[in-house]
Structures are given as C-alpha cells and as structure tokens.
Amino acid sequence: MLECSPPQVAYESRSHLRPSGLSSSLPGSSGGKPAYSFHVSADGQMQPVPFPPDALLGPGIPRHARQIHTLSHGEVVCAVTISTSTRHVYTGGKGCVKVWDISQPGSKSPMAQLDCLNRDNYIRSCKILPDGRTLIVGGEASTLSIWDLATPTPRIKAELTSSAPACYALAISPDNKVCFSCCSDGNIVVWDLHNQTLVRYLQTPAGEIDHVHLPYFYILAFRVPALFCAVFMCVQIFSLGYCPTGEWLAVGMESSNVEVLHVSKPDKYQLHLHESCVLSLKFAYCGKWFVSTGKDNLLNAWRTPYGASIFQSKESSSVLSCDVSPDDKYIVTGSGDKKATVYEVVY
16 A cells, blocks of 8 residues: 555645745845744743855755756656766555666657566665665565666675565665665564675654655764654654754654754754655755755755755645755655656756
C-alpha cells in the first residue's frame, strides 16, 4: 500500500502569510504582511526575524529556479536523486527506478529502467554513493538492492535482506562505508556496505519511523543524542535535513511548519510558508540554503538558518521528494502527479 502521501491532518491555512516579496514580509514594513519566520528562544518566546540586508544576496545564494525538464515517470514518484556528475536523474516509482539523461535539452524518455521490487510495490528511497558507481534502492520490500552503475547496463550486484517488511528511507555514512535503512517496524538497520552484512538494529524513540524520510538523522543519534531525542519526542516529523556545515538541522513537520535547530544551542527558527505536511527537505551542498516540499504542492527555498524565502514554485500535485545536485545547480522533485521536475538554479 502506498504511504508516500501522509494522512489528512487538520491545519490552519497560511496563504495570507505568503509574501509577495521579502521586504513586505519584514515586521513593521509598509507592505503590512505578517512575518513568516520566527526566532524561538530557549524559553519559548517567539519573535519575528528581522532579515539582514544580505538575506537574498551574495555568493551562493540563488535568485530563482526555472523548470527545465519534466520527466514523465508514469507512476507516483516517491524518491528522486541526482548523480554526482549531474547528468543523470533517478526516479523511484512503483516497482522500478527509471534513469534519465538531463544533459541535453528536449523531450525526455528514460534511458534505463531498473526493476527493483515487485511490480505493485513502491520505491521509497534511492541513494547514489559519491563515486557515482553505486545506487542503493529501498522500498515496500524487506530487501535493499545495490546496483552497479559502472557497467554498460546497470545490474544488481548485491541484495541486503532484513526482517522488516519495508524500508521507508535510506542514509549513507559520510565515509560511505555504512548504510542506514529506516524500516516500517520502527527499527533502523545498519549495514556494512563493503562486506554487505547486517551490523546492528537501532530502535527509534516512539518507534514512529513509518512516515518519516530521514537523511542524516543517524548523525543526531551519535553526535547530538539530546537534540535527537528532543526532536522526536514531541512531534511527528515527515522530513529532515542536516546542513553540510554541521551547525544546523532542518525539520519538516506534519503541522506544516519547518523548524531549523542549532545542534548545540537551545534556540531555533520556525518557518511558516507551507500550508500542509512538509514531505521532503534537502540542504544545498554549500549549506547556505535549503529546499522543502509539501502536500500543498509547494517547493520552497529558504536561506539558512533564519528562513528568508528565496523563491517558491507551485506544482500540480503533492511534492513527495526532492534532491539538490552536488554542484547546487539543479533541484529535482518527485510528484504525486506521476512525474519528476528538474529545476535549474539561477544565481
């Protein structure tokens, strides 16, 4: 059963908070628009954030993003990833991952199809190792498949099987030696990629991993256990991203909020531009900005950490997944509209 779209939840529409421009969203500005970014102190006091003059300026800060490709996968796209060369996009749908060459303009057809699961089961996560030669795929099955992309025709080189009936998210350790599989039974399975063996099981707080996409959440478990537990004890999280600078963690909530937490300080930022569940989230590799997507069909780009709205795009259906290319030049999203969209980031 497909669970990429989260359950219906009650929420207050925040369409009136969406700024027509950054200046009009500042507290006390002549535009009169309410603020959408708030600083929350350690004692819970919320204050609108006065964005600095360079909030939308400077090296590495995008001006906007334009759609350059529509990849018609044919099924709901629950997982997307971009190759390290930025030439290929991988889209995960029902029963397979499709591979697309985005290096040339024009209409697109998949250049390959990787049949990973039974035809009626959905791919839920796919990750490419930094060498660009290995793809790891998980979904509504007890087995992860590891694909060799270096051969003329991609092939499965290993399969990893656990007792869990499904894998809902994957994460790779910084040294690329370990894979973490977030399972539907509430456990995280730790795999040794070199020896292709199971290392251990980790139990998550409250065991609510089933609706969560958690790249890098394992870093919290080992580096910042107090923050890890504090985040997971209070809310249902649908997405999470760890900033490459190592200082910030962004969390997408069922409540429609995005929260940006410092890994060692108690204060945080709370961002209100989504109108429903925040389904995916990814930092740019430079760490200066990040994107979030939601059930409200929105792609939002934010300035790290205080959440100035850099740009926003509205798609035709829930945006279930997203990725940013290693050079920060492209964004890809996966949609409930059975397609993926590739954006070029314009600086």
